[in-house]
Amino acid sequence: MGGPAAVDTGGSQAYAHLIDHSRPWWKNRRLLVLNCWVALLLITSSTNGYDGSMMNGLQSLDQWKVAFNFPSGGKLGLLNAIQNIGCLAAYPFSPYVSDGFGRRAAVILGALIMCAATVLQTASHSVGMFIGARFMIGFGLTFAASAAPVLVTEIAYPSIRGPATSLYNALWFLGSIIAAWTTYGTFHVPSSWAWRIPSAIQALPSVLQVMFMWFAPESPRWLCSKGRDQEALRTLAYYHANGNMEDPLVEYEFEEIKAAIKFDREVAANVGWSSFIKTPGNRRRLRIMIGIAFFSQWSGNNLISYYMNQIFTAIGITDPTTQLLINGLLNIYNFIIAISAGLLCDRIGRRPMFITSTIGMLVFYVLQTVCFALYSVHGNLTAAHAFIAMIFLFYGFYDIAFTPLIVSYTVEILPFALRAKGFTIFNFALTLSLIFNQYVNPIALKALGWKYYLVYDCWLCFEAVFIYLFLIETKNRTLEETAALFDGDDTAEKLAEEAAKHAGIAPTSESPSEKANTSREEVVEELRI
Known part of the structure; x- marks a missing residue:
């Protein structure tokens, strides 16, 4: 990749x-x-x-x-x-x-x-x-x-x-x-x-x-909010993965953004x-x-x-x-x-x-x-x-x-x-x-x-x-995850699960630090399966 x-x-x-x-x-x-x-x-x-x-x-x-x-x-x-x-x-x-x-x-x-x-x-x-x-x-x-x-x-x-x-x-x-x-x-x-x-x-x-x-x-988030999902995906892929739209990072980011925007519109x-x-x-x-x-x-x-x-x-x-x-x-x-x-x-x-x-x-x-x-x-x-x-x-x-x-x-x-x-x-x-x-x-x-x-x-x-x-600590959280600190702990979990599901990554009970130790190769193989 x-x-x-x-x-x-x-x-x-x-x-x-x-x-x-x-x-x-x-x-x-x-x-x-x-x-x-x-x-x-x-x-x-x-x-x-x-x-x-x-x-x-x-x-x-x-x-x-x-x-x-x-x-x-x-x-x-x-x-x-x-x-x-x-x-x-x-x-x-x-x-x-x-x-x-x-x-x-x-x-x-x-x-x-x-x-x-x-x-x-x-x-x-x-x-x-x-x-x-x-x-x-x-x-x-x-x-x-x-x-x-x-x-x-x-x-x-x-x-x-x-x-x-x-x-x-x-x-x-x-x-x-x-x-x-x-x-x-x-x-x-x-x-x-x-x-x-x-x-x-x-x-x-x-x-x-x-x-x-x-x-x-x-902004890919702004593009997604306007229904221009493919432009958002191409932007993420071009700059974050050398144009590879199937890169696991890009897929996770893209699905998390869409899940967050959907959540904002519904809730x-x-x-x-x-x-x-x-x-x-x-x-x-x-x-x-x-x-x-x-x-x-x-x-x-x-x-x-x-x-x-x-x-x-x-x-x-x-x-x-x-x-x-x-x-x-x-x-x-x-x-x-x-x-x-x-x-x-x-x-x-x-x-x-x-x-x-x-x-x-x-x-x-x-x-x-x-x-x-x-x-x-x-x-x-x-x-x-x-x-x-x-x-x-x-x-x-x-x-x-x-x-x-x-x-x-x-x-x-x-x-x-x-x-x-x-x-x-x-x-x-x-x-x-x-x-x-x-x-x-x-x-x-x-x-x-x-x-x-x-x-x-x-x-x-x-x-x-x-x-x-x-003042609340926000270190080591994504933009979408930070909502949990203010709106309830379930918010970030829902967004992460939604992004993982759409990106093809199986839900896991691992802590963030444990997930950080998962190799990129394992994630790539999981996506291929």
Whole structure:
């Protein structure tokens, strides 16, 4: 059998005995192509990361401040928040585009809108034009960002699905790094091109997607949901088994997808928005999704992400070059930790990573508060320098879970019928929390100074308790099996039995770990019989 190999990262146990380990993944051309499509989808997150870091850097550029009449307070908050207001405006439409026209079409639509918006932003000659362009960027980003991680999850090779989807949010920092060093590099450009160059570069991920996404594979789950079963089977076979539609892995995946979609239609026929509050399982999903969405933005991280120059000025670091340099180094540091954590998610597990991340953030945010207070009250320069170190340590723990896992965890706990709508709810909650922060943070920081940090100290205590009580481990389960954790243990067994029956694999009472030890040759022989 010609199925591709992949490094088994401890992923879905149900597929472990079906994966061909006869050759390494990098020698399989079609798997390499699939991973390139995954990478093209992952850079959607880089657009968002670029935006936040670019706006942070522009606030240190005199050329930008002069061009827009030294924005501060509410005006500065609007300049930062308008992109997310644009995101909010698109949320009522994005799930219908993704579910109705396909994941791929939604990504292309979003990329086209962002390309046009970036041209407008680069050409801006007034603050109103700049704000309008940023609104358009947010509007387009919603379509692309709502579909891209879902498509990654639904096309990725089984053994790398968890790490691949976890890399989505981690690549936020790739865009952030590029923006940070671009603004650092254009700092000495004497004209308005000091901020126009970073604005133009923001379009790069969208340009790549407009050029190549037309040729990317569509989600097999979406194809099956539209009755296009043969297209779905061909897609799975082409990328997961070198075109062999009788490969046991492909047959199992295909039948499991069909069984899951059939189950959703029969048992959860009503897949409207009200479905999220109708059953205990969906209410648990909703609580977790909204919780981690708000935690990802309300952990104190956005004080540095969007208002770094104000924080640094408050602790005596006023040189713009130094501010931009620290911003650039911080983003590289964040990127390395987030990527590493994302790749380890299937080995360590989601719940331990979230708990470790939250407790670590609490400890080092309290220490940031102490350092900020010592400098503000006593003028202690050592405390100011220690504050910078605490920022790096705080972000190190933030990056363990709240960068790589919030998107992948949200997508994998949602059943197919609710996945697009549920991910929209998650993004809506995240954007609301972000907009609130962007408006409130500069005002509260100016009014309260270091005392504002106490608010986040208390909130982080609440986060730690919430994560410990409510977060559920999803490691080593397929997308379809994860439903058992929320909807009852019988759900996954029914789906697995249905998939095995249609794929020609006899039901077995073996545990997942025992099934993982079954040889591929035995499965192939069983299918032949």
